[in-house]
Amino acid sequence: xxxxxxxxxxxxxxxxxxxxxxxxxxxxxxxxxxxxxxxxxxxxxxxxxxxxxxxxxxxxxxxxxxxxxxxxxxxxxxxxxxxxxxxxxxxxxxxxxxxxxxxxxxxxxxxxxxxxxxxxxxxxxxxxxxxxxxxxxxxxxxxxxxxxxxxxxxxxxxxxxxxxxxxxxxxxxxxxxxxxxxxxxxxxxxxxxxxxxxxxxxxxxxxxxxxxxxxxxxxxxxxxxxxxxxxxxxxxxxxxxxxxxxxxxxxxxxxxxxxxxxxxxxxxxxxxxxxxxxxxxxxxxxxxxxxxxxxxxxxxxxxxxxxxxxxxxxxxxxxxxxxxxxxxxxxxxxxxxxxxxxxxxxxxxxxxxxxxxxxxxxxxxxxxxxxxxxxxxxxxxxxxxxxxxxxxxxxxxxxxxxxxxxxxxxxxxxxxxxx
Amino acid sequence: xxxxxxxxxxxxxxxxxxxxxxxxxxxxxxxxxxxxxxxxxxxxxxxxxxxxxxxxxxxxxxxxxxxxxxxxxxxxxxxxxxxxxxxxxxxxxxxxxxxxxxxxxxxxxxxxxxxxxxxxxxxxxxxxxxxxxxxxxxxxxxxxxxxxxxxxxxxxxxxxxxxxxxxxxxxxxxxxxxxxxxxxxxxxxxxxxxxxxxxxxxxxxxxxxxxxxxxxxxxxxxxxxxxxxxxxxxxxxx
Numbered sequence: 001x002x003x004x005x006x007x008x009x010x011x012x013x014x015x016x017x018x019x020x021x022x023x024x025x026x027x028x029x030x031x032x033x034x035x036x037x038x039x040x041x042x043x044x045x046x047x048x049x050x051x052x053x054x055x056x057x058x059x060x061x062x063x064x065x066x067x068x069x070x071x072x073x074x075x076x077x078x079x080x081x082x083x084x085x086x087x088x089x090x091x092x093x094x095x096x097x098x099x100x101x102x103x104x105x106x107x108x109x110x111x112x113x114x115x116x117x118x119x120x121x122x123x124x125x126x127x128x129x130x131x132x133x134x135x136x137x138x139x140x141x142x143x144x145x146x147x148x149x150x151x152x153x154x155x156x157x158x159x160x161x162x163x164x165x166x167x168x169x170x171x172x173x174x175x176x177x178x179x180x181x182x183x184x185x186x187x188x189x190x191x192x193x194x195x196x197x198x199x200x201x202x203x204x205x206x207x208x209x210x211x212x213x214x215x216x217x218x219x220x221x222x223x224x225x226x227x228x229x230x231x232x233x234x235x236x237x238x239x240x241x242x243x244x245x246x247x248x249x250x251x252x253x254x255x256x257x258x259x260x261x262x263x264x265x266x267x268x269x270x271x272x273x274x275x276x277x278x279x280x281x282x283x284x285x286x287x288x289x290x291x292x293x294x295x296x297x298x299x300x301x302x303x304x305x306x307x308x309x310x311x312x313x314x315x316x317x318x319x320x321x322x323x324x325x326x327x328x329x330x331x332x333x334x335x336x337x338x339x340x341x342x343x344x345x346x347x348x349x350x351x352x353x354x355x356x357x358x359x360x361x362x363x364x365x366x367x368x369x370x371x372x373x374x375x376x377x378x379x380x381x382x383x384x385x386x387x388x389x390x391x392x393x394x395x396x397x398x399x400x401x402x403x404x405x406x407x408x409x410x411x412x413x414x415x416x417x418x419x
Numbered sequence: 420x421x422x423x424x425x426x427x428x429x430x431x432x433x434x435x436x437x438x439x440x441x442x443x444x445x446x447x448x449x450x451x452x453x454x455x456x457x458x459x460x461x462x463x464x465x466x467x468x469x470x471x472x473x474x475x476x477x478x479x480x481x482x483x484x485x486x487x488x489x490x491x492x493x494x495x496x497x498x499x500x501x502x503x504x505x506x507x508x509x510x511x512x513x514x515x516x517x518x519x520x521x522x523x524x525x526x527x528x529x530x531x532x533x534x535x536x537x538x539x540x541x542x543x544x545x546x547x548x549x550x551x552x553x554x555x556x557x558x559x560x561x562x563x564x565x566x567x568x569x570x571x572x573x574x575x576x577x578x579x580x581x582x583x584x585x586x587x588x589x590x591x592x593x594x595x596x597x598x599x600x601x602x603x604x605x606x607x608x609x610x611x612x613x614x615x616x617x618x619x620x621x622x623x624x625x626x627x628x629x630x631x632x633x634x635x636x637x638x639x640x641x642x643x644x645x646x647x648x649x650x651x652x653x654x655x656x657x
Contacts, residue, residue, distance in 0.1 A: 009539030016535070020523035319519040322480055323533045323581065324508020326501050414480050418519070 011336075014329055018336035025309070029341070032305045036345020036398050037352060039298035043291040043390035044353030045360075045380075050287040052361075052381040054280055058248065061276065062269055064214050066156050066242035067251040070111060070258055072103035073265040104237035111241045111262055118257050120250045125152035126238040128228035132198040134178070134221060136186040143182060143196060144220045147228010148242075156242040159212050159222060166190040166210030173227045177210035181218040196221060200233040291390070295397045303401035306338060310405040317409050318417030331410035338402020342395035350391050357382055428491060428510075428589045428621045429454040429477050435485030436472055446472050448644035449486065454589060457619040459612060461632035463649070464641035470625040471593050473641065477623060478511045478591045479503045491588060508537045512582030512620075514592040514611075518574035520566040526577050527553065527562040533584040545584075552580045556610055572603030579610060589621040590614075596628060608634065 007015050022029045105111060108126045115124045127148035133140035146153070150171045154160055159168040159177060168177045176196065178188075188194055190208050197203040206223065229235065243258070243266075245251050251268035258266035270277045310317070317330055357380045364374035434450040437443050446469040454460060454477075464470050475481040476488060479495050488495050491510045495503060507513075512533075520529045530549050534541040541549070553562060556576040566574050575595060582590045592611065596604030608624075608631050615622045626632050638649040 005540075012539040013535040017521075017523070020521075024523040315519060316521055319513075319515075319521075320536065321504065322478065322507060322513045322515075323536060324504055324585070325536045326504040329536065415475050418515070 011332060014332040015336050017333045018340055021309075021313075021333070021337050022340050028305065028309070032302055032341050033345045033348060035298050035301045035305070036341060036394055037349030039295050039397070040346055040349025040390050040394045041353040041356060042294045043394070044350065044382075044387055045356060046287055046290050046294075047386040047390065048353075048357045048380040048382060049378060050283050051383065051386070052379040054283055055381055056379040057276075058280065061273065062248050064157055065269055065272075067245045067248055067269050068243035068255045068258065068266055070105075070115065070241040070243065070262065070264050070266045071239065072105055074103060104234050104239050105241060105264075106237045108238045108241060111264070114261055115241065115243055115258060118254055118261075120245045120247055120254055122244045122246050123152070123155040124244075125149065125156045125242045126225070127153065127156075127240050127242060128225065128232050128234060128238050129240050130198055130228075130232045132196050132231070134182060134186060134194050134196045134219075136188050136192065136194045139186075140197070141182060141185045142219055143178075145196065145198060145223065145228065145231065146220065147223045147225050147231070149225050150222070153222065153242075156244050159210070162212040162214050163210050164213050166208070168210045168212070168222065171209060171222070171224050173224050174206055175209040175223070176206035177212060177222045178208055179218065179220045180211055180213035182221065183208070183211045185219070196223075196231065198231040198233075200231070202231055202233065204231050291393070295393055298394070299397035299401040302338070302341065302398050303404055306334065306402050306405040307408070309337075310334060310409045313409070314412060314417045317412050318414040321412070321414035322418070327410040330412075331406045334406035334409050335399065335402055338399050338406065339395075341402075342398035345398065346391035346394050349394065350387055353390070354382060354387065426456050427453050427489070428456055429623075430489045431477070431483075431486060433486035434473070434476065434483050434488055436469070436476060436481075437484045446644060447476075447483070447641075450641075450646050452477075452639070452646065454621050454623055456588060456621055457615060459615045459622045459636045460624070461635035461638045462623065462625045462641060463627070463629065463632050463638060466627075468641045469644060470641055474591050474593050474623065474625055477589075478513055479506045480513075508533060509585055510588050512585070512587040512590040514575070514578050514582045514590060514595045516594040516597040518566065518571070518578040518598075520574055520577060520581070522566050525563050525565055526558055526569065526573075529566070530577055530580040530584055532581060537585060549580065549584055552583060553577070556580060570603075572599050572606060575599060575603070575607050576610060579607065579614070583614060583618070583620065586618070587620060589623065592622060592624040594625055594627065596626065596631060604628065604631070 105126070112124045112126060115121055125148055127146055129144075129146050132143050132145050134143040135141065148156075150159075150169050154169065164180060166177070171177065176194070178194075183189065186194060188208055190211060193205055193207050195203050195205050204227070206227075223231070225238070229237070232239070243254060245254050248269065252270055255266040255268040255271070258264065320330060360378045361376050361380040363377045365377050366374050429452070431450050431452045434447055434452070435445070436447040437445040450473060462470050462473065472481065476483050477490070479490060479498075482495070490506055493506065495506065498506065521532065524532065527549065530553055531541050531546065534545055534549075550562065553559060556579065558573060558577060558580075561569055561573060566577075569577070575598070579595070590611070595611070596607050599607060611622055611624065612634065614620060624631075624635065632638050639646050640649050
């Protein structure tokens with residue numbers, strides 16, 4: 001009775017009696033608390049698993065790519081007749097597209113300056129990008145060439161963390177970093193020299209200083225910006241500006257803003273991978289649905305236990321009314337009983353759920369790609385927001401489940417109840 | 420709550436009760452009753468004659484289908500459900516055949532329960548008063564015991580103290596000794612008589628036990644839904 005002395009007088013008796021009901025309920029009370037806790041555990045696990053997987057896949061995809069890519073829009077040929085001021089007469093309506101080729105961004109420093117001022121932008125980097133062939137001896141292999149300042153590029157598409165040999169930062173103008181697959185294809189190692197010929201036809205002998213593995217893509221090579229400009233023959237220009245943002249789901253807005261400000265073509269990562277975004281949304285919806293159904297199922301179980309509890313206490317309800325208890329007092333007793341179960345079940349469920357998720361996140365397995373470090377079998381995450389939401393939702397479902405039996409208890413006729 | 424001698428605590432005029440159903444069952448046909456402060460009344464009658472129904476109506480647990488019932492001067496037909504609850508809390512005390520103590524609460528907590536229901540907590544004076552009553556009824560050593568560890572007589576004595584907790588003006592007892600052996604029954608009855616005379620609380624007791632009934636101030640018999648007085652032949656000293 002000491003702790004209850006802190007409660008307002010208006011609800012003190014109701015709280016005291018609810019507590020005594022729970023305490024004397026023994027096994028039944030624990031079973032009901034376990035039902036709530038189970039719901040919370042399942043919700044925390046499902047949320048942890050699905051959002052953990054989402055985070056892993058999204059991170060795998062977006063950490064290795066620029067979030068926004070800025071380029072000069074490629075001009076499309078238009079029929080002669082559509083050109084303003086063209087003379088009439090017969091002309092062909094057929095137009096032939098050129099082979100894709102990136103246009104140069106001459107004033108790229110202005111682009112960097114404007115882009116870095118936009119909210120949510122984390123870092124920007126100018127680069128040259130093009131195709132070529134890498135060869136060691138007689139067999140050329142197709143290669144995607146990126147020329148950029150290593151320190152800046154590192155912040156856009158991390159290379160160093162994926163290195164399995166050598167280094168990327170501090171790359172010299174006659175050096176190159178290649179991916180693991182390209183190194184395998186060319187049968188080369190760090191220190192070997194290869195020749196890369198860009199589409200402009202200029203062969204460039206380069207020494208391999210690093211080999212990396214991202215587990216995706218094949219045949220990529222990184223050189224310095226100056227080397228890339230030289231190989232692609234674009235002088236001091238670049239042909240692409242990469243942007244990395246803080247919130248990857250805000251990349252669309254950044255791309256839109258850049259398009260408006262710079263009169264250029266800015267594409268966000270999500271527009272490049274629309275199916276991926278759709279699948280993320282479907283996964284989130286599934287997680288919410290499973291959690292919702294779990295809580296509904298557990299609230300039905302709780303409601304049925306509390307209904308039986310009210311029926312068993314019918315005589316007590318009658319006697320309480322005969323000694324002056326009002327209907328709302330009776331209702332509050334059973335609501336507080338439900339609230340007690342909700343709080344205890346939520347807290348215990350949260351503790352158990354966090355423990356389960358933590359333990360399941362410990363087992364590791366080796367990754368399939370070469371040289372990678374082991375990763376968790378279950379990529380679970382623990383987000384305090386989801387844990388609190390699961391506790392809140394479970395508590396609400398339990399109190400709602402308690403409302404029905406509480407109301408029926410309040411409506412009981414004392415004379416009938418005591419019979 | 421003290422009562423002036425001769426003042427009506429409960430008064431019924433032409434009280435009628437018919438239970439609804441496919442075939443309505445009339446039970447009480449017009450009961451006129453006046454209970455004054457400090458009075459001890461026994462009500463006798465055959466099973467099914469309507470004694471418990473009358474007691475439930477007198478205690479505002481049930482409502483009549485006709486006539487007027489005034490408790491502490493208030494016509495109960497004018498009260499809301501909460502109003503009736505306040506009346507049951509402040510004016511009326513109940514003792515039933517079964518003790519109906521809450522098994523989750525100790526003897527002392529059960530006895531204090533009406534006060535907790537009424538205002539959330541008992542003052543130290545009220546607690547002292549309840550303790551003294553429990554000591555008086557021989558439960559001084561049982562304050563912290565739960566009902567399932569006490570005898571039937573002890574539980575019923577605790578139930579009587581509970582009925583007195585809010586210092587009501589009237590206690591309605593429905594066969595309070597019905598579940599007890601004759602010794603415990605007489606003990607409980609003697610206790611109620613003492614409380615009635617010492618605290619000035621009116622008692623209306625329904626009983627099948629003629630010996631106990633004849634120890635009351637007044638005996639009333641319900642027969643064919645009507646009430647008639649019976650001459651008192653005292654057999655048990657109060």
